[in-house]
Amino acid sequence: MPADAARTGRLGQLLQARQIIVVVGAGGVGKTTLSAALGVAAARQGRRALVLTVDPARRLANALGLRALDEDVQTLSIEQLRNAGCDAATPLDVAMLDVKRTFDRAVRRYASSAERAEAIMASPFYQTASTALAGSQEYMAMMRLYEVVTDGGYDVVILDTPPSAHALDFLDAPRRMIELFDSRSFRLLLRPFSAGGHVASGLFAPSSLMMRGLGRFTSVEAFHDLLGFFASFSETFDGFVDRARDVMALLRGAETSFLVISATDETSRDEGLFLASRLRDEQMEVAGWIVNRCSAADPACGADSAAIAATIAADVPEQSARTAIATAAATMAQLALADRDFATALETAIGGRCWTRRLPRRSDEPADLGELDALASMLLEPTP
Numbered sequence: 001m002p003a004d005a006a007r008t009g010r011l012g013q014l015l016q017a018r019q020i021i022v023v024v025g026a027g028g029v030g031k032t033t034l035s036a037a038l039g040v041a042a043a044r045q046g047r048r049a050l051v052l053t054v055d056p057a058r059r060l061a062n063a064l065g066l067r068a069l070d071e072d073v074q075t076l077s078i079e080q081l082r083n084a085g086c087d088a089a090t091p092l093d094v095a096m097l098d099v100k101r102t103f104d105r106a107v108r109r110y111a112s113s114a115e116r117a118e119a120i121m122a123s124p125f126y127q128t129a130s131t132a133l134a135g136s137q138e139y140m141a142m143m144r145l146y147e148v149v150t151d152g153g154y155d156v157v158i159l160d161t162p163p164s165a166h167a168l169d170f171l172d173a174p175r176r177m178i179e180l181f182d183s184r185s186f187r188l189l190l191r192p193f194s195a196g197g198h199v200a201s202g203l204f205a206p207s208s209l210m211m212r213g214l215g216r217f218t219s220v221e222a223f224h225d226l227l228g229f230f231a232s233f234s235e236t237f238d239g240f241v242d243r244a245r246d247v248m249a250l251l252r253g254a255e256t257s258f259l260v261i262s263a264t265d266e267t268s269r270d271e272g273l274f275l276a277s278r279l280r281d282e283q284m285e286v287a288g289w290i291v292n293r294c295s296a297a298d299p300a301c302g303a304d305s306a307a308i309a310a311t312i313a314a315d316v317p318e319q320s321a322r323t324a325i326a327t328a329a330a331t332m333a334q335l336a337l338a339d340r341d342f343a344t345a346l347e348t349a350i351g352g353r354c355w356t357r358r359l360p361r362r363s364d365e366p367a368d369l370g371e372l373d374a375l376a377s378m379l380l381e382p383t384p
């Protein structure tokens with residue numbers, strides 16, 4: 001058993017106890033980075049993990065062995081992880097979840113020719129229909145999650161999510177799909193295709209969605225393809241609505257926990273608090289909150305940096321340089337204290353509803369396996 005498994009903090013316990021960990025938070029707070037670090041932490045614990053990541057920055061994608069536009073699962077072997085300094089007990093799987101392109105790809109697969117596919121996607125109707133199908137991309141992401149959780153053979157799946165504007169879509173996706181596929185107008189729209197028979201008269205009413213769309217449509221054939229696509233889309237996923245309900249049940253179940261990430265600014269804090277309360281309204285468990293990129297993870301750190309700076313300054317002969325060092329140290333200490341106060345206030349706002357964890361701002365962008373491993377070991381440390 002790896003040494004880390006013996007001294008598990010709350011995050012380590014979570015990785016051991018849950019099958020799904022969903023990482024949510026405002027844009028740019030470190031969701032993708034920390035999802036990858038959680039994967040590395042799981043590998044250290046000997047838990048077979050899959051990280052489903054959204055749109056990783058290029059350097060991070062390279063470090064994880066991911067290629068653009070590729071949804072295949074990549075495996076980081078124990079050897080690769082160990083070469084990067086990570087004391088891994090199992091390999092780590094990583095895959096890209098490209099929610100933006102999933103739908104377009106499905107159109108390309110369905111359309112009878114590449115030209116038709118382009119015509120569908122270029123059409124105003126497609127734009128309108130995609131808005132009507134808002135959340136469908138997220139829905140597909142949820143489908144992928146469901147598949148890997150039920151068939152993938154993983155101990156734990158870590159799901160990175162888009163920035164929180166879309167994270168809410170993510171949450172709403174299964175319900176929206178249920179509503180959409182249950183809605184009368186959608187069934188009416190698809191009826192001629194799914195039945196393969198005659199066209200329902202309601203479709204041709206001047207006010208119908210179809211006719212409004214058709215007015216702006218350049219090619220009737222492409223339009224026909226589009227409706228056919230939606231019909232096949234709804235039929236391909238048999239038990240579509242049931243499956244959406246299964247996904248919701250999975251997210252509410254004891255096997256799933258959500259982790260909120262924020263930085264030390266009001267915007268990401270407020271978005272995080274909003275997300276957490278929405279999740280709780282949905283009876284989903286918010287297990288923890290990571291305050292990322294703190295100037296000082298340890299409250300004593302601010303004072304330390306001032307003391308260190310004073311020691312350095314004592315060795316510097318020029319008075320002006322000594323003053324500059326002292327000023328810089330004072331500013332750093334102030335920032336650290338401000339961050340600490342912010343984190344304390346945030347913990348008060350969270351009010352013990354979940355545990356919190358502060359992570360320091362790393363001087364190097366955590367975009368290689370070694371840096372991810374450093375974050376992983378901090379994540380695994382028992383909370384002070």
Ligand SMILES: Nc1ncnc2c1ncn2[C@@H]1O[C@H](COP(=O)(O)OP(=O)(O)OP(=O)(O)O)[C@@H](O)[C@H]1O
Nearest residue numbers: 027028029030031032033163293360361362365366
């Ligand atoms: N603890 C940290 N120390 C230093 N830099 C960090 C830390 N965590 C994340 N970063 C950096 O912050 C930037 C944003 O991180 P990341 O892409 O993981 O955020 P995100 O929440 O996934 O963003 P988005 O909402 O756009 O998907 C990246 O450059 C990343 O390297």
Ligand SMILES: [Mg+2]
Nearest residue numbers: 031032054055
């Ligand atoms: Mg991201």
